[in-house]
Amino acid sequence: MRFTINDKPVEAEFDPRTSLLDLLRDHLGLTGSKKGCNQGACGACTVLVDGERINSCLALAVQYQGRAITTVEGLGQTGSLHPLQQAFVEHDGFQCGYCTPGQLCSAIGMAGEAARGVPSVVTADLGDETVTLSHDELRERMSGNLCRCGAYNGIIDAITETFAADGSQKGDAGARKAA
């Protein structure tokens, strides 16, 4: 079966029971994506499929044949980090780092959703086609990624700096931190 993983064509044979997460980690040696709960409840396994974030632990790999998958290994390299990775470093967006690959992929997928105008449950006006990534919007949109170390404030600051281009939001996030 064929996939494109981190921009490279990949062929693999596996039992249909294999999850996309196990294919990546156990068959292809891409151990960046993490297994926290293996039941959709923590987000550590989040990867991007054709740019959309999913939980790879609940995905059967066979169902994703032919698709373009991006894992944390595809985001940046040592010396040339993705801007979001750099922001995680600068804002202490992690402690143990176990949730980080999922947080990164999730945030990138989330930013794509916001750019396409996907609303969230805290969006006041559902008719509004442009999304403003306020602090509350980010907390809600990132709620599928748990962090046992509780690095949430740093995570939200890093995402705000990278994706919420609007300066007022940066100020807002900063103000909350200071408060």
Add this chain to the structure above:
Amino acid sequence: MTPFQYERAATAPDAVRMASNSASAKYLGGGTNLVDLMRETIETPERLVDVSGLSRTIETRPDGSLLIGAAATNTALASDLTVRRDFPLLARAILAGASGQIRNMATVGGNILQRTRCAYFYDDAARCNKREPGAGCDALDGFNRIHAILGASPACVATHPSDMCVALVALDAVVHLEGANGTRRIPLADLHRLPEGRPDIETVLQPHELITAVEIPALSFARRSTYRKVRDRASYAFALVSVGAALDLSEDGSVRDIRLALGGVAHKPWRALKAEDALRGQPATEANFRAAAEAELTDAAPLRDNAFKVELARRTITAVLSELKGDAA
């Protein structure tokens, strides 16, 4: 997980044919519920027919009704501008469920047929009539805080966990089905069963009957509609109680028409017809909203740990209707 064959269907008739070859075959949508249940060996299909590639179009028809392909993702449906504008309770209900990642994977068909989150259903050391007919129910005198207060039976007190279905049942949605004997349509309200003596039989679907689409009839006043979900944490948790409602007010301030449904309280999405009847034609006052909630909940039969849900449902109904009327709540 027990071994299975995987096949991908290109059309609905294909899917039905592929599934009909194996008694235990299951359709695969996004897999967010089924894969988990297969891993727990609660579901053990020998064949999985992938229907995620079937129709996912969301069509607005000239009469204002919507036709939604069953493979549409939860994200796609909640993002659709017509849904957001004309049926906001549906968009809000979907967005109140699960997480961004899961909504990207989950399909409309799979969401409707997702199974209960009762912990005893998941725990193979516990007795569960839903998992093993006739075994007994450990939730009955167990930790039953999240369980049903309406329509339950001594055989089963589990709830249906879907948020989306609460909105759909309020909107009189109709489910389009395709099976070995052809196609048919049934109201979503009639799709899920109450548990009675057979909680393992959760719907009226025939074996291998496929959901192909969901139809939502036009409802002009659904623009004034919303969904409120009460849960243990602010996001990414199932409902303790949820309320979906649409309200149509006359010039004189009385209730011309109303749609009201509850989640988290029963084995199926619960259409609150008694409350609707109590309110139609009555002044839209908080006292009447509360009285209507009482009317719906007179039959509530709480268990050891979930009596709080009766009061929670009463207050949430009252608050949601007050909000729709325009009073802050």
